[in-house]
Amino acid sequence: MTKTFKPPRGTRDLMPEKYKTWQKLFDTMQEVAERYGYQPIETPDFEYFDMLAAKGGGGEEIKEQIYYFKDKSERELGLRFDMTAPIARVVASNPQLPKPIKYYYISKLWRYERPQRGRFREFWQFGVELIGTKEAISDAEVIAVGVDILKELGLNPETIKIFISHRKVLEGFVKSLGVPENKILDTFRIIDKKEKISREKLAEKLRKCGVPNDEVNKVFDLLELKGNPQVILKEAKETLPKNALLEEGLRNLKAIFQELDYYGMLKFCILDLGIARGLDYYTDTVFEAFEVEDTRKVGSSIFGGGRYDDLIETYGGESTPATGWAMGIGRLTNLLAKKDLLPDVSAAPKIFVATVSHKIREKAIEILQKLRREKIEADIDLKDRSLGDQLSHADSEEIPYVVIVGQRDLKKEQVTVKDMNTGKEEKVNLDALIPVLSEKIRE
């Protein structure tokens, strides 16, 4: 016995049933995004490493988290770990593209993490990027695309909410507490992990970033500012320190929530200053969609994103504002399964053309091909089986109708159509076969 082979660690094969489910979900996402005017784009699976590791993009430390390798000419490469950076690269090197640019993607990505239950090193994301506009309406638009996708998939404001925050509010706040410029991003990464580590640990990490010991609780208080945007914005204005950056963030949040109201999305949205996001490149809004129970987050985020006004410049482009988000197909599928909302991918009923004897195979194949030309999915025996074996094969494949082609019937220009559920057989004239079968499978 020779060795068998598995997919590499952290990856998996997508067998038809799961893959068809995903394709159907991606079809919905694509359809909604196109209604909003987004166009598909795709980039290579690997990039030059210095692009992935650009400061403000992945940063040098990304090397430990990705598949890094060299080609045969010693060029340093890496498998892409997100699509925002490659798309920013495309826009940076194509300044002639008219703005705003609206892209969506359905792409495979890779991260070299410890594989865990439901967490793979190879994974798929759908996402949108809206590039070239700074206005609050743009942030509302990308959030609206995400909400409309989730609505189209059957989710509602009772099961899903978008939690929206602002990097400038957080930055202004922690700066006012004394956190130095070079520790700001670290602070965001700590806040991003706040549900995964203990309060004590969180406090310790914040102190290391320069938050004075007796101010740590103020950070905790800020992270609790969550709820109805009007109420929270008022509270934030009254209780938070006066600080230009922070106030700019609050004004921007207010404008975005106003637009979200116009878009009819307010019932899906919560202001939550506890959201920070882990990536370096966000400059303004950051947001994450979560399953909710009584407005409390359940599990991990379904999609997440934010505004990244500096990233295109990072890749050598003109200064270009941009906003967008990405959704992992895995978590979404889990949520939809839990809510019993997964799309039905059972194949359309198909027809099996069975042959009574070898002699009439020419006619049987003619019938088979005629069905297929009419876009009816049809199969024939490929293994030279007896009629009985053909019928049991059709039965085990749950094929609803079998067309039995035999010499005696053919002399009368007929075939026998067998309903595999009832066992009933009927003679059908050859020239009526297509309409008769079309009607049966449409039932």
Next chain:
Amino acid sequence: MTKTFKPPRGTRDLMPEKYKTWQKLFDTMQEVAERYGYQPIETPDFEYFDMLAAKGGGGEEIKEQIYYFKDKSERELGLRFDMTAPIARVVASNPQLPKPIKYYYISKLWRYERPQRGRFREFWQFGVELIGTKEAISDAEVIAVGVDILKELGLNPETIKIFISHRKVLEGFVKSLGVPENKILDTFRIIDKKEKISREKLAEKLRKCGVPNDEVNKVFDLLELKGNPQVILKEAKETLPKNALLEEGLRNLKAIFQELDYYGMLKFCILDLGIARGLDYYTDTVFEAFEVEDTRKVGSSIFGGGRYDDLIETYGGESTPATGWAMGIGRLTNLLAKKDLLPDVSAAPKIFVATVSHKIREKAIEILQKLRREKIEADIDLKDRSLGDQLSHADSEEIPYVVIVGQRDLKKEQVTVKDMNTGKEEKVNLDALIPVLSEKIRE
């Protein structure tokens, strides 16, 4: 000015227009394959290197032709260079799957070759694999799927032909000339390159494989056996040496052409013993589709494949016969472009909702979202432009209809619909807007 970044050497970005064209072509392929009962499958982009390099699969020498790398735990990996091997791996390790198995795929592949005009290191293939049947009808079925896809795309028997050959005929023949077992595959690879090298070079290479000097011309004669299957099969029987393997191959070819006749595909098919294919794993039929001018091949093959009855055993599975083919999207697109058959991917006409003043934006967004809910692609100004600028934007984007939302109209529950081609404007009641626009864009 910071550095700009390019896609890695040999790869490219797929911008919306090209990507949408490809998607449309893939949609057609998928639709035809599904009519024939094929199901989608996808595997990881990289595999363990020892799987890619398995003897009978890629072989150890594949290392020089692929992207080879190690993960952080020193596991040897490689980017996949075809889909037949990974799918054979899946089938080998899932012996419970009922046969026949019918898979199709739309997948990215990588080969580390010198990039040339129209030849990329990252490329896409569509393909089908029919696994678990040995009968001639199976080879005819997979060829029929390929032909039906090309027909569906607008190609006809005058522009495209499938050239069909048989490894057992070639093997039996060169063995009868004295080529030793361990040089057979080399001979196939030489024959596969016959249009790329000179006759002298070809003769020299064949001699090196053990073809006696005065028999080289016999090989050339064999490679010229091409044309109507009945004629060529008769000629082959009369002129080729008696040899069990060769005769088995001829019998198989005869049976397959018989089935192709039943499938109505004969006018697309040519018997051509000059086809050998370069890959090691083929055991019986090999075939390639080419553009033709007066039945003479033009350019490179559009799709190619064959039977590989030993490959699943190579990956540790039970002995399982299989056949299939793969089609590169690049060459197909070039051919369709040449024949003016590329699908139209111009977006459905969309609507632009223009606002006269900032004040009525709430109402404008309400109209915008209503259109999108009706699956009408619609856009609004995201850059706070004047009405004039909004109209010129819509004009430059070739948007056919603009809905102008203004305060005076709104008081009468109306908006103005402007036909951008004629410049004509009309007042439309808000509650009639969807039907009016739906009809306009359907025209």
